[in-house]
Amino acid sequence: MFSHHLAEAFAFALAGGLLYAVARFLYLLAQRKKMADKVNWSRELLLLVFAAYIAAVCSQTILPIFSFGIDSTTGKFFFHAGLLGSRSLNLVPFRTILEFLSPYDRELARVDWGVFRAMNLLMNLVLFLPFGVLLPTLWEKFRSFKHTVLFAVCLIIVIESVQYFIGRSCDIDDLILNALGTALGYGIYCITKKIRGAKK
Numbered sequence: 001m002f003s004h005h006l007a008e009a010f011a012f013a014l015a016g017g018l019l020y021a022v023a024r025f026l027y028l029l030a031q032r033k034k035m036a037d038k039v040n041w042s043r044e045l046l047l048l049v050f051a052a053y054i055a056a057v058c059s060q061t062i063l064p065i066f067s068f069g070i071d072s073t074t075g076k077f078f079f080h081a082g083l084l085g086s087r088s089l090n091l092v093p094f095r096t097i098l099e100f101l102s103p104y105d106r107e108l109a110r111v112d113w114g115v116f117r118a119m120n121l122l123m124n125l126v127l128f129l130p131f132g133v134l135l136p137t138l139w140e141k142f143r144s145f146k147h148t149v150l151f152a153v154c155l156i157i158v159i160e161s162v163q164y165f166i167g168r169s170c171d172i173d174d175l176i177l178n179a180l181g182t183a184l185g186y187g188i189y190c191i192t193k194k195i196r197g198a199k200k
Contacts (some may be wrong), residue, residue: 009059011059015055049134087170089171090172100118125181128178132183132185136189137189149179149186153179156175156179
């Protein structure tokens with residue numbers, strides 16, 4: 001299941017990164033006569049990574065589920081997009097986290113439910129970790145921990161709200177884990193910055 005999500009996120013990251021690269025290249029080409037300084041290619045690469053990352057996050061959070069292929073019976077091409085229809089809402093902090101960390105029923109163990117729950121928590125934690133690294137790296141106004149985490153929390157609230165209306169789950173514990181992941185990412189940014197400063 002998680003391998004499917006990773007493959008899907010990777011495909012969207014490639015597509016999003018490619019679209020951004022083309023649009024950015026055309027923009028820089030159009031602005032070449034106005035630019036007094038040379039292009040900062042290391043920053044441009046990070047912007048490309050950020051665009052690909054955002055595309056991957058969107059694919060796993062706010063895009064409707066869709067499927068396409070060739071029908072084995074009719075041989076015709078099909079495309080279907082729709083809502084999940086498994087809408088749920090949890091506004092009690094730590095309820096889902098504690099449920100996922102509690103001992104699970106042996107009957108559910110047959111389908112590796114424990115592994116699923118651990119991976120679900122881990123993925124929610126890791127999902128916004130790159131956000132905490134890339135945001136302050138790319139934009140000076142986000143070099144404050146407060147600004148980075150506050151912006152991330154606002155974005156996560158928007159995502160969770162959209163998820164509820166497209167038939168996904170809206171869970172305050174996702175907000176907690178995503179925000180914690182952002183904070184960890186910001187910590188990595190600070191450590192990396194100190195290491196780079198020490199080498200100079």
